[in-house]
Amino acid sequence: MLAPHPNAAAAASNAEVIAHRRTLWRWHFYAGLFVMPLLIVLAITGTLYCFQPQIEPLLYRDRMVVADTHGPRLSRDILLAKAAASEPPGAVPALAQIETDRTRSAEFVFRLPSGESESVYVNPYDGAVLGTLSVEHRLMKQVRNLHRGLMLGKTGELLMELAGCWTLVMIGTGVALWWPSRSNARKGGVWLPRLSLQGRAWWRDLHAVGGVWLAIGALFFVLSGLPWSGSWGKQFKALATTASLGYPKGAWGEARVHSTAPATARNEHDMHAMHGMEMKMDDLPLHQTPWAVGATTVPDSANAAASAARMPIDDVVALAARNGIEAGYGIALPSKPTGVYTVSYFPADPRAERTLHIDQYSGRVLSDIGYASYGGVAKVISYGTSLHMGRYFGLANQIVCSAISLGLAALAVTGFVMWMKRRPARELGAPARPVRRAPMRAWRGSLTLLGVIFPLMGATMLAVWCFDRLAFGARRAAA
Template sequence: MAAAASNADAIAHRRTLWRWHFYAGLFVMPLLLVLAITGTIYCFQPQIEPLLYRDRMVVADTHGPQLSRDVLLAKAAASEPRGAVPTLAQIETNRTRSAEFVFRLPSGESESVYVNPYDGAVLGTLSVEHRLMKQVRNLHRGLMLGKTGELLMELAGCWTLVMIGTGIALWWPDQWPDRAKARQGGVWLPRLSLEGRAWWRDLHAVGGIWLAAGALFFVLSGLPWSGSWGKEFKALATSASLGYPKGAWGQAHVHSTAPSAAQQAAKPADEHAMHGMSMKMDDLPLKQTPWAVGATTVPGSADVSTPAARVSIDDIVALASRNGVADDYGIALPNAPTGVYTVSYFPADPRAERTLHIDQYSGRVLSDIGYSGYGRVAKWISYGTSLHMGRYFGLANQIVCSVISLGLATLAVSGFVMWMKRRPARALGAPTRPVRRPPMRVWRGGLALVGVIFPLMGATMLAVWCFDRLAFGAKRTLA
């Protein structure tokens, strides 16, 4: 009797885990395919874009002198429609790359203009919002559905944690470690001699265990960038000095003097929004901003009562170089009397990340934020982000990320095939609920903890539990 009860408990335990794995997979499966494919494509952005837009991004090196960036900006501005405002200068020292400037158009959209740095010829334009890699990134982060899509992708990441945990538990051999069982196959290597659903099961289970660590890393390194939980987590980390420490600006002037009423009335509405006192780094038109500084406030230049000359872009580039920022970074341009130049350096090695805010009139560095000033959490996330994007150790990093991503896509497909092979006609095919309710206190506690850390996840877990009770509460089985 005791043995029978123990066996019934084991069956109930496994079936309960299977049900949670099934529900997690049912939701995550299509989104995981999108994440895997778009993530793989975006990982190779540095190689893809120069090939895709070669006529605009690549120039012949004449080995002659290059025009100043202010002259190049003027030529780019002359090619844009009336009312276009320059917002960003992208800096690269590669002599075979064109100069890139971003403009905010009267329509509200943004456009990159590419200029030959040797003769000043305008090579063409690209819509910032509609270029391929921007679309891929938007799909990856939010299915191009705005806030709704971001929440769905955030939930997909959270439910992937459930899928990983339950998947490992379902894979785990009953008497581990058992070398004899491991040699039989189906534990570390799939049994390719099997056929039908059993073959797909081995592929899914064994592939899943090999990819579990990579999947977990992708989730944990991606969630801090999510639009809902990630934003709140960043604010919390910043306030607790675990992101960018509060009050670490130094002694430099960091706030502008309030402009006069006449100046305020003369400013366009969008400049009020872009250069208000509460403007954050994440609001700037930069291609990428280090996670640690995204929630920090952008300082302002000292307001002047009489017109003053603005420091040139070449001077800002020289200043950035003296401060250790040499190549492949963005300079957000000031578009108001109290605006600043913001240099944002987001390199492959997070230890070199740098953010400089520079007074547009005097060229004085108002704040200098580097990796050494980050809190512990921000340092971890910086490394995680670089690895997640396939940047930290070059092409090898890109290949590893691609293998993991495409492997996860294969798991999604194999899980779908297994479901279709076992699903009855006109039925969901969820594993039936066991008659015996196993205690599983550790698992329930773990799910509750995940629900507390990720409130949106907790709400959906409760919804799934209610749906399961109402729709399938009467359908229980022992096997």
């Protein structure tokens, strides 16, 4: 039997390399076509939201900032009463935001008869009502809604979740396409773009080199953001809880809490559970809630006599301070006779995260959940969230996150320019399919694994594969 000619073997190897590269390029193209427009939205909204602590006091200075008179401040219950007097009949107080900065106004959130919520700002020194802001329509809330779901509700959340998943494909294929061979490494354009090039080659170098530098940041953004997504994130949270790796399993003893519920409260809690009426932390009108406790059950206060007085808010603040919670947190106010005060502390350092449920009459701490109570997965996600939002390292963290976000937006622009420069008129311009099918077992295995981990993404990958076969199956590039 004759041995194959060396030239034939080399040609076969070269054809396999071309098939391998074209397959990667084709998937990179499809991923980019879907992801890039959404990536620009994510980058711009993420950058804006990252600077929320600086933007809002400037934007709403007339309501949020007051002059420090160096005098005593009115009690929070008096301030709440003044805020309530300015609201329409039927408005229900839902939240007190606690700040110790003497130049910040007191903020209270009310549920309006229309179903929406409104923040009322009060001067803590003289009790003057400074103004209101719609919780749903304030700028940063709109920015956050755009970032999470394009302001399209559940449909938008699913689209953004898919964008995150497909970004993983885009990162993987992009790095594989960039990966230098020995000959390419000598030509340059690996770690620094060759600015002497012209035309599409210049844009390609800028896109490829920039993409590699930003790949780790993009991967981090995706992996730290997906646990907050509306579909997969909820399922992941439930799975982590089942494996005792997520949030504490319950409010009465299954978690490592500091106290147990009184018998009367426990009986009422069981009755609510039987009728599917349990309130979760995510249901409370808090501005922000730690990921780890979002699905935990809110307990009830013990039954009290009709004449029992509710604990003053200032006493709740003092109790929180004794438990190490000083400022920058929200107190969800009791919404029913058996409701509780819920203190939710979501600081920059996740190790200080804390959730307290306090009996509204006796001041007893019914549940105390801190970082030490979290499972391993929840602890990692808490750190990821703080870094993702630009909070952990302060301004430096904000600048790094913004640079990565805006860099990814620039990649979307360079990718679009490259597409326009190579796309034939009135055609999609997808890279041609190779004549031969490259084995690429590791690549196919990785896609399959992603499809299993992210079922929604798996379904769309199958749809893209079918579309590619049906629409372009007969059109292949010459090897």
